[in-house]
Amino acid sequence: MSTIVFHGVSKAYGSTRALDNVNLTIEPGKIYGLLGRNGAGKTTLLNLLTNRLFPTDGEIRLDGQPVLENDAVLGRMFYMMEENLYPPRFTVKETFNWSKIFYPGFDMPYALELTKKFGLNVNKRVKELSTGYSSIFKAIIALASNAEVVIYDEPVLGLDANHRELFYRELIANYSTNPKTVIISTHLIEEVADVLEEAIIIKEGQIILKQPVEDLLARAYTVSGEASKVDSFAEGKKCAGVQTMGKFKSVTVLEELQNKDASLARELSLDIGKVELQKLFISLTNA
Amino acid sequence: MRLDFNSEKPIYLQLAEAIEDDILKGIFEEESQVASTTELAVTLKINPATAGKGLNLLVDEGIVYKRRGVGMFVATGAKEMILQKRKESFFQTYILSLLEEAAKLGISVEEVTAMLERGRKK
Numbered sequence: 001m002s003t004i005v006f007h008g009v010s011k012a013y014g015s016t017r018a019l020d021n022v023n024l025t026i027e028p029g030k031i032y033g034l035l036g037r038n039g040a041g042k043t044t045l046l047n048l049l050t051n052r053l054f055p056t057d058g059e060i061r062l063d064g065q066p067v068l069e070n071d072a073v074l075g076r077m078f079y080m081m082e083e084n085l086y087p088p089r090f091t092v093k094e095t096f097n098w099s100k101i102f103y104p105g106f107d108m109p110y111a112l113e114l115t116k117k118f119g120l121n122v123n124k125r126v127k128e129l130s131t132g133y134s135s136i137f138k139a140i141i142a143l144a145s146n147a148e149v150v151i152y153d154e155p156v157l158g159l160d161a162n163h164r165e166l167f168y169r170e171l172i173a174n175y176s177t178n179p180k181t182v183i184i185s186t187h188l189i190e191e192v193a194d195v196l197e198e199a200i201i202i203k204e205g206q207i208i209l210k211q212p213v214e215d216l217l218a219r220a221y222t223v224s225g226e227a228s229k230v231d232s233f234a235e236g237k238k239c240a241g242v243q244t245m246g247k248f249k250s251v252t253v254l255e256e257l258q259n260k261d262a263s264l265a266r267e268l269s270l271d272i273g274k275v276e277l278q279k280l281f282i283s284l285t286n287a
Numbered sequence: 288m289r290l291d292f293n294s295e296k297p298i299y300l301q302l303a304e305a306i307e308d309d310i311l312k313g314i315f316e317e318e319s320q321v322a323s324t325t326e327l328a329v330t331l332k333i334n335p336a337t338a339g340k341g342l343n344l345l346v347d348e349g350i351v352y353k354r355r356g357v358g359m360f361v362a363t364g365a366k367e368m369i370l371q372k373r374k375e376s377f378f379q380t381y382i383l384s385l386l387e388e389a390a391k392l393g394i395s396v397e398e399v400t401a402m403l404e405r406g407r408k409k
Contacts, residue, residue, distance in 0.1 A: 031334055169329050176325035176335045194298060194333045214297055214337070221295075274295040 001028040002062055002076060002148040002181055004049065009058035011044050011205075018044040020205040022058070026183070028148075031175060033192055033213075034185040036202035037285050042185045043082065045202065046151055050079040062149070078103060078147035080138045082154045088127035092137055095126060096144075105146035114140045114170065118163060131158035139167055143174050149181040156188060168195055193277040203285050213277060220280055221257045224250035225270035233261075233268055241283030252283045290331055298333055302341030307350065307369045310361055317366065321351060321359045348372075 004026040011019040019041045026032060036042045047053040049060055051067050051074055059066055065073045086095050092115065100106040115122050118136045129137055135157045142150050155171075156164045172195060175182055186192055199216060201209040209216070222241075223233055227249035234251050241252035252275055265272050288305045290298060306321060315321050324342055328335040342359060345351040350365045362368075389399050 030336070165332070168332050172332065172335060173325060173329045176328060194331075194337070197334050197336050213334075214299075218297065272295075 003028055004149065004181070005061050006045075006049075007059045007061070009045075009048060009055045009060060011041075011048060011053060012056045017205050019048065019055075022205075022207055024200070024207055024210065026181060026200075028181050029179045030197045031171075031182040031195060032184070033189070033196040033199045034183055034202065035189060035199055035281055036185075038187075040202045040285070041205040042202055043153060044205075046079060046153055046183070046185060050074065050077055050151065052079075075103070076147060077149040077151065078142055078145035079151045080142035080153060080155060082157065084126065084129075084134045084138060086126045086138075088125065090126050091123050092120060092126070092129075093122040095137075095141070096122070099141050099145065103145045103147060106141075107144045107146055111140055111144035114143060117166060117170070132160065132163065135159055136163060136167075143170055146178065147180070149183070151183045151185070153185045155184065155186070156191075164191065168192070171195070189278040189281055190276065196277075199277065199281075201281065201284060208284065216280065217275055217277065219256050220252060220254050220275040222250055222252050222273040222275055222279075223265060223270050224248065224273065225268065229268040229270055233265060233270055241279060241286070252279065254283075288331070290333075299337050299341040299344065302327065302331070302333075302338060303344045306341070306345060307373075310350070310365055311369055315361050317361045317363050319361055320357070321361055323358050 004024075006022045006024040009019060009022040009024075010017060022045065034042050034045070044053065048055050049067065051069060054068065059068070061067065062073045062076065067073050067077075090098070096106070096108060096111050100108060112122070114120075118140065120133055120136055120140065124133075126134075126137070135155065136159065139152070139155050142152060142155070156167055159167065168191070171182070184192060184196070193213065196213050198210065198212050200207060223230055225248070227244060227247050230249040230251055234253065238254040239251050240254055243250045257272065262272060288309060290301045290305060296304075306315065309315050310317075321342075322330070324335055324339045327333070327338040327342070331338070342351065346353060346359070348368070349362055350368055351359050352362050354360055385399065386396070389396075394402075
């Protein structure tokens with residue numbers, strides 16, 4: 001199995017702490033969403049996990065083995081980075097051959113099948129790929145890597161709607177047939193929400209939440225209606241994400257909906273609604 | 288099969304209900320194979336664990352059963368089981384709340400019956 005543990009990990013750049021005392025356990029075999037606003041520390045966290053950066057403090061282990069400069073451990077993880085760092089003059093096919101050397105489990109027939117599905121020409125050079133195809137190219141290598149832990153940083157950047165759909169379906173099919181740990185870092189929360197099993201939310205270098213998405217959504221709801229009534233309903237409850245429009249008000253309540261509250265809402269003629277992951281994320285990460 | 292991602296209901300429950308609907312409609316016949324967790328997850332673009340949870344709910348209720356190494360099948364009598372279950376939940380969700388609301392408005396049971404009759408003729 002492949003359990004990842006962060007022990008008090010910090011990363012400082014001068015006086016800025018990009019990551020601040022992160023303690024985190026990533027259990028094997030789940031699809032995780034790593035969610036955070038710009039500059040929250042998502043990429044720093046992934047770079048530390050994959051030894052692209054070294055922590056200022058703390059340690060990261062995979063199954064008890066430190067990841068620091070440890071090729072045996074690093075070979076079990078594949079990281080699809082946001083930037084394209086493949087040699088620009090290589091063709092797609094050459095890059096695949098090269099991936100096979102670093103990741104012996106790399107599934108060439110599957111990679112080639114994916115290039116057909118996505119319409120990626122394997123004879124094109126890396127430098128000739130558009131933004132969308134550059135993402136597709138990197139995503140295909142990640143999907144075919146057969147690593148135990150596959151990390152995607154903004155995997156659908158520049159992809160059109162059809163290709164995004166195709167990517168998510170391939171990701172699910174691939175995960176289903178070959179269970180592995182998947183970590184997806186993305187800003188497109190809405191479209192990935194139902195694919196995730198757990199959400200990890202990072203804010204200003206700290207993990208503020210790690211929870212199964214289903215539990216997270218079950219433990220929050222929105223209440224909306226006439227402003228003064230919403231206020232009296234929300235009194236004493238943990239709330240976030242207030243929106244007002246004239247006399248209309250909508251509030252996200254961060255608790256499980258109790259029967260007595262449901263009846264209270266009915267009495268006050270207020271509407272109770274489901275919270276979406278994206279809205280909850282916005283409520284939780286707003287300053 | 289369609290899921291309403293805006294519904295308040297958790298997705299696994301919606302999925303279980305959607306499969307039940309398809310069994311009622313005869314899309315999945317008794318003793319025929321239902322879609323696998325992977326097929327459901329890929330088609331609906333949902334997490335396989337969520338899809339599995341929905342299917343397991345049906346397994347626990349005896350509506351669907353597992354044939355080792357082959358897949359999930361609709362049990363004999365599944366249609367009847369679903370109908371019974373739906374009737375009970377119809378009573379719980381519609382009839383009881385109907386009577387509760389009627390009592391609040393001072394509408395007698397006789398009046399409710401008359402209203403039902405009137406509604407039926409529309």
